[in-house]
Amino acid sequence: MLFRLSGVTKTYGRITALRDLSVSAAPGAVGLLGPNGAGKTTLIRTLLGLIGFDSGTGEVLGLDIRTRRLDIRQRVGFMPEDECLFPGVPGVGFVSYAGELCGMAPADAMQRAHEVLNYVGLDEARYRRVESYSTGMKQRLKLAAAIVHDPKLLILDEPTNGMDPAGRQEMIELARDLSHGKGMSLIFSSHLLPDVEAVCDHLVVLGRGALLAQGGIQELKKAHPNSFDVRVKGEPEPFLARLRAAGADGEVRDDGLRVRLPDGATPDLIWRAAAALGEQVRHLRPHRSSLEDVFLEAVGD
């Protein structure tokens, strides 16, 4: 088990950040979604043992959060959302220092710093002082510092924040490579649904400190066997009226029609309606929930 929380409640004064939260995840890439104030950062800090909680139990990588905080942090790599730097050092010094703080010997940390800086694409900027790095370089630097000690679990909090499209794509590819190519478990917290979808296999959706949805992304993006997305050459309204006359239902959407067939019907009903109306079908495919649908449905849009 990657992590498991059971009945965890965390309050800051009158504000309840986590509300009797019970959630668990198996090793792999887990996306953490939720609107602002949903409790994502509190959940991450709870998993790292950075904050105490009022009630409940939990463990990360099989280690009790309350009693093995330092051991958890030694096995976990964390890339914080905020802009934060160890000042006055070059990139390679930054990363090797991060390794030393995790318990690496100085020589090991320095060697490993060079390796991971190569990996994240900062090899040519390694001797520049970190204060002079661009936003994208700082994000990659923080990623290098998070993986320098080869953690079992990597937690990325909004890793693509402030990055240009090319940098964002690189960051996504790095995260995907680490989780799918190198066997490192990942918790990926982001507001950007395409990023989560590109990297993660599992999803945890939080809202107001409670668990709203959880599961494999492919399972959550379930197919709807009687529902189809259809586009036609002409006006959609007459075609929808023809389908309704044939027993189907649906609605006009921005990019076409969503048609729900009656039980037992097949897409042949759509073809026959088009033929009867002399309409040309340009697009027909079974409807699957997008991640956005899942998210909006979970948070109650």
Add this chain to the structure above:
Amino acid sequence: MPIFDQGYQHWAGTLAGHRWRWLAVSRHGVRTLRKSWVVRIMLFIAWLPALALVSVLTLWGLLEQQAATVVAFLQRIFPPEVIASPQEYRSAIWTVAYSYFFKAELFCALFLVLTVGPSLVSRDLRFNALPLYLSRPVRRIDYFVGKLGIIAYFLIATVIAPAVGAYLLGLAFSLDLGVVHDTHRLLWASLGYGAVIALSAGTLMLALSSLSRRSIYVGLAWAGFIFLGHMVSSILIGVQGDIDRREIVQTGIKQWVEKNPPPPGVEMYGPYPSFRNRGGPRGKPEQQTAEEKARERWMTAWSQAHGELQTQVEAHRAEQAPTDWRPLLSYATNLDRLGDWLLDTDSAWVLLGKTVERPRAMAGPLARTPGMPISTAPVNDRRLADRMAWQYPWYWSAGVLGVAWLLSVFVLTRRVKSLDRLK
């Protein structure tokens, strides 16, 4: 695309336990600061007093072996009984030498802390580095101790290491194992005093450093706290000393002049006679007129009375010194007072004072200069100690430093928050 791109490789090394995690913070800070040329210059300057200490201890070792050149040189400075049996004064001389060494090093240390300390926490706050520390297996106490270790490293390098090095050199030049018996206390006192300076100054600087994100303001605050405090303390001590002197000397000499009016021809400024118009070079007593003889006698008596009043001032100061609170306003003086106590400087000065005071009392009449009164001050073995060492209770300074330390820790814990309180 690099020619040799090995991608991400797993690392199979071993991670250390959590007990020495603070050492990584200290090591990184020391490594970074040692690259600064300002710090290097400060370190060089801070080692100069150590050379002086080594010179003194070495000279004393050679004196104990009665090296002719050294004896010839030192007998101009020390009384004959000291030159004759330097072993008896070994402990006192070493103590006084260490005392002066630490006074100089304290000054250097406070400047060194000003050089290395201001940015230690303030820059971390400015660049928001705390989440990077605390999200790793580093506790806040590790962070504090690690940062304190940076200051301690530089203070150990400039205070403790030279003191121990000088001690070993002194041993080497004395060629007498009895030195260890006489002076080992100095070694422990040096270690203790160095630790006190590092702990107190280090924590205070870290607390100041946590109060601002700009290290320049931290440096100014430190300079203000240390140097303005010392200035205020010195001014208050000076003003009180002047008030005491005026009360005793001016009142006393005025009363004496009223009782003993000056003979004709003595020009007076208040109760003070002018020494300018004494009629040029004085002739032999038999050639002086009666008026000149009377003026001479009166002047001698006035000088004697003035000298006695000065002795009263000195006695008054010695009486007041154990309850004088003014030195407590200076942070440096508080550290100095603890140093005096740890090194037992007072006893050393008392012993050296005896070698000066007894011969003065016995040889005073022989050393009389024409026209100047013979000092009638009683033998006071503590005269030198009262002048050279702080006399107020050491635990007052310990209390002040203790309160400053507790306040520093409080400020530090409030300013360097855990992530539980960050947002």
